[in-house]
Amino acid sequence: MAATTMHSAIGSVQAHRAQISSSSQNGMGSFSVKMVSKCFGIDMRLLGRGNYCSRGLKLGGVHASTSSIADSVQAPSNSKTTDSQKKSNETALILIRHGESLWNEKNLFTGCVDVPLTKKGVEEAIEAGKRISNIPVDMIYTSALIRAQMTAMLAMTQHRRKKVPIIMHNESEQAKTWSQMYSEETQNQSIPVVTAWQLNERMYGELQGLNKQETADKFGKEKVHEWRRSYDIPPPNGESLEMCAERAVAYFKEHIEPQLVNGKHVMIAAHGNSLRSIIMYLDKLTSQEVISLELSTGIPMLYIFKEGKFIRRGSPVAPSEASVYAYTRTLAQYRQKLDEMVN
Template sequence: MAAATSQRAIVYTQSHRWSNNNSRFEKRTGNVNLVSVGDNYTSGRKFGLVCASSLQGSSVMEPIQLPSNGNSGHIPKKSNESSLILIRHGESLWNEKNLFTGCVDVPLTPKGVEEAIEAGKRICNIPIDVIYTSSLIRAQMTAMLAIMQYRRKKVPIIVHNENEQAHMWSQIYSEETKKQSIPVITAWQLNERMYGELQGLNKQETADRFGKEQVHEWRRSYDIPPPNGESLEMCAERAVAYFKDQVVPQLTAGKHVMIAAHGNSLRSIIMHLDKLTSQEVISLELSTLNRHSYALHFQGREVY
């Protein structure tokens, strides 16, 4: 394992060759726990993982370099090689106020804007061909601010497929301009878990009213939803179905994909990729961008 440090910013890279046994690779960084199961991968194929942790208070950020076979740091694009970057949005106005947000469309705070920019600096060297984000503004702001730090200077362009007219009116007719663009696809399926009647309530006041154990059960159980809301299981059903249908074909085609979304929709995708149990996924914590962002690098990995 190689580690590069700059003040309190840390980058870890590891590369592994998997066999068809039941061996597990487990990596902990801060409060992010990533688990990969060996028998979910093709025998003898290589899988590299990059985990970037930007601890709160860090002021200098070192860009991530994905693993490569050479010394140049350049990753040649191959049909069986792709990368997946998962980023949780920066701090929102309701994160700041300690309110349940869920599917309420709340923008970032100035701190959240800074977090998104810093996350972009961390991934500025990683190739990106397409961006997926939720339909909520805090995830879209994060995606746009992060990709503006991209060293290849490509322009992110939101794809409008709401109806035929929107699709036609947003067409680009220059092939050269298309090459210098990154499509940004928005999807409600990647939205945060819907918290039902908790949305807009103060988290501490809600715990005082209903009891800490009840609120903890609503927030951290896998299959128990809050009143008129979604459980993590329900959120995972839509997020993973969309991931399989829309994102996996991009990865298997060798595309480099970034997803900017939310704690629970991203946990759902990680649960699917790493075959986590319902107990393992509820202990997986993804803080806003001042804490963690990470990238998965696929080299011939079978993604289902």
């Protein structure tokens, strides 16, 4: 079902920027974004709430077990990890745009307005969870908005590891104290969920709450298209994609990337523009390439972080898992261990 909702997505890798030396250094090769209408294939060769838009909460440290992809699947009684465990040389990064929201359904500019999912959005989130059910997740990051948090929680109900996602409340000492767990076994069977306003959708300013078609009729299609799709031109009293990227990428580099370096497998549930910003960083897109990038609701993307490089493994193209991701050897080992636990 989720695949049929995909309007367009990142396409195949193409070598169009011949004179960019950094592309060969990052091991991925040069590429440009190619739009497709229904699905796209995988490059097998690479096989807390508050004023969300203006300020953030100081996040305390979150500790998740450090383990390799294959070693992170253990029976509950053996799930304790130690500091001497070997860090993984390969970690998974999953990106999911939230499922359809009530304002998506009404064709309204949403931005930083906190709107929940529709029934279809709930189904998209559950379907996304099925597609990543065999991929390890040690930590989850979401925006401060409920539609992203709902998507993350619903997706994890489908994961075969059956760990419980728990939102970390670090907004005050009292909040941290009141939400503390006192069972080590329970903590080992939990996944910390960190919410951050920096991962919020682009703030659309005076467009928020307006119907997109009516706004185009009032201001003209070209002007509204410029507000929505240009890189550095913001809507009235809102954020441009460039401004959104400044906060989202800075947060990713400061808080999320170090978790991947330390061997943790991370899922990010966020929004079209905050995720586009992060993908721009991961795939080294230009400002012209990123404005052509569309992400459909509820469609997970998988990256592998290895030796300091991000390698895109693909997105779903069919309901069967075999068509979802080109698994690495360690991901395949992880799934095998999951199968052994069940059997």
